[in-house]
Amino acid sequence: MENYSNFNITYPSVHPGTDVTQIEFHTETPDLRQFFLPEENNPQKRCFVTDATVATLPYMQTFVSQFDDGRCGSDLLIILGSGEPYKTIESVLSIVETALENGFSRNDLFVGIGGGVICDLTGFAASLYKRGAAVQFVPTTLLSMVDASIGGKTGCDFKSYKNMIGSFFPAQKICYFPEFISTLSEAQFRSGLAEAFKTALLYDAELYDMFRTKSSQILSREPETICTIIQKCSKAKAEVVEKDFTEKNIRKHLNLGHTFGHALETLAGLGTVTHGDAVAWGIGRAVSLSAKLDFCKESYKDEVLHILSLYGWDINPVPKIASGGGISERLIQIMHKDKKNKSDKISIVLQRGLTDTFTQEVEDGDILPILR
Numbered sequence: 255m256e257n258y259s260n261f262n263i264t265y266p267s268v269h270p271g272t273d274v275t276q277i278e279f280h281t282e283t284p285d286l287r288q289f290f291l292p293e294e295n296n297p298q299k300r301c302f303v304t305d306a307t308v309a310t311l312p313y314m315q316t317f318v319s320q321f322d323d324g325r326c327g328s329d330l331l332i333i334l335g336s337g338e339p340y341k342t343i344e345s346v347l348s349i350v351e352t353a354l355e356n357g358f359s360r361n362d363l364f365v366g367i368g369g370g371v372i373c374d375l376t377g378f379a380a381s382l383y384k385r386g387a388a389v390q391f392v393p394t395t396l397l398s399m400v401d402a403s404i405g406g407k408t409g410c411d412f413k414s415y416k417n418m419i420g421s422f423f424p425a426q427k428i429c430y431f432p433e434f435i436s437t438l439s440e441a442q443f444r445s446g447l448a449e450a451f452k453t454a455l456l457y458d459a460e461l462y463d464m465f466r467t468k469s470s471q472i473l474s475r476e477p478e479t480i481c482t483i484i485q486k487c488s489k490a491k492a493e494v495v496e497k498d499f500t501e502k503n504i505r506k507h508l509n510l511g512h513t514f515g516h517a518l519e520t521l522a523g524l525g526t527v528t529h530g531d532a533v534a535w536g537i538g539r540a541v542s543l544s545a546k547l548d549f550c551k552e553s554y555k556d557e558v559l560h561i562l563s564l565y566g567w568d569i570n571p572v573p574k575i576a577s578g579g580g581i582s583e584r585l586i587q588i589m590h591k592d593k594k595n596k597s598d599k600i601s602i603v604l605q606r607g608l609t610d611t612f613t614q615e616v617e618d619g620d621i622l623p624i625l626r
């Protein structure tokens with residue numbers, strides 16, 4: 255009888271995409287035609303991906319007008335539908351298909367120009383394309399500047415569940431033009447602010463103080479204040495991602511407010527409530543749960559709820575946008591499907607106070623009262 259023995263196969267650690275992300279700040283008015291002028295003798299083809307709203311922004315006109323039927327020399331421009339309803343596997347595959355039809359190799363480049371949806375979709379398509387081609391981002395929403403473009407999480411929604419398919423695939427380069435913020439709708443601007451406020455709660459007492467004391471400068475989008483917020487948030491996120499790229503430990507804290515927020519987005523119907531507004535409501539619930547379980551002081555919870563209300567975010571236990579009966583139970587049911595859960599309890603990011611964060615498994619019975 256032969257002797258069979260178990261064995262392991264080991265691999266070098268894989269950092270798909272790139273092992274370094276270059277971050278550039280451009281305080282000048284965005285002129286993407288100038289910025290992406292074809293480099294002489296550069297054989298690399300580029301597949302630019304944007305959405306229908308971004309493509310019509312005044313800053314984009316000279317860039318978009320160079321493309322005739324989506325082509326400019328060997329470069330391509332794909333214009334997808336705008337917003338969360340288009341964050342689908344079909345959108346990802348349409349990018350892959352267009353690149354394939356135009357003979358793109360894995361040495362060519364994908365460039366996402368848009369909000370979090372476009373960055374996530376373009377990054378995901380690049381990660382799949384011939385097992386991985388390089389990707390760069392020009393984030394154009396506040397949310398994508400302070401959060402979504404940084405850290406290599408890519409993906410799309412699936413069967414009405416958020417971000418169910420995806421990969422870790424960092425961008426080679428991220429170029430910030432904070433002036434893009436000036437054309438954002440009020441709702442989209444406030445949505446990005448929610449992620450910035452989350453970053454303040456997690457890592458930056460000085461930024462928290464800005465949110466507490468400078469609401470008028472922030473809400474009027476004073477350029478210097480907005481640039482400071484973008485700089486602080488992108489640096490804070492970059493630091494966390496460097497320490498824990500694949501979210502084994504401290505990166506999980508970035509989900510503060512998200513377990514509740516994602517449940518609200520699913521309950522309301524994807525795209526009905528902005529991601530940031532859902533997260534802001536979720537932050538209020540996470541801090542309220544922290545206080546209820548005696549992890550943080552009531553005074554901390556009260557101050558956080560007060561700041562959230564200064565920016566017009568919903569601090570009601572039952573979200574205003576949801577209607578009908580049994581909302582708390584339905585939210586909890588959805589929270590059980592969260593991919594971060596490891597047992598039959600719900601895993602939630604909580605706080606002991608400002609910049610003191612941890613993850614805890616919580617019983618349904620403890621969550622229900624803060625949703626009623």
Ligand SMILES: NC(=O)c1ccc[n+]([C@@H]2O[C@H](COP(=O)([O-])OP(=O)(O)OC[C@H]3O[C@@H](n4cnc5c(N)ncnc54)[C@H](O)[C@@H]3O)[C@@H](O)[C@H]2O)c1
Pocket residue numbers: 305306307308311336337338341368369370371372374394395396397398401402403404405406407408416417434435436437438439442445446529530
């Ligand atoms: N990958 C990550 O780490 C990460 C982190 C946070 C959020 N996200 C994802 O990001 C998405 C949300 O991002 P978002 O809020 O940027 O949404 P979005 O990309 O849908 O953009 C919001 C809307 O703003 C429009 N828009 C974009 N730039 C504009 C501009 N400068 N002026 C006017 N309109 C503009 C878009 O066309 C869209 O209609 C969600 O799908 C979320 O899951 C990803």
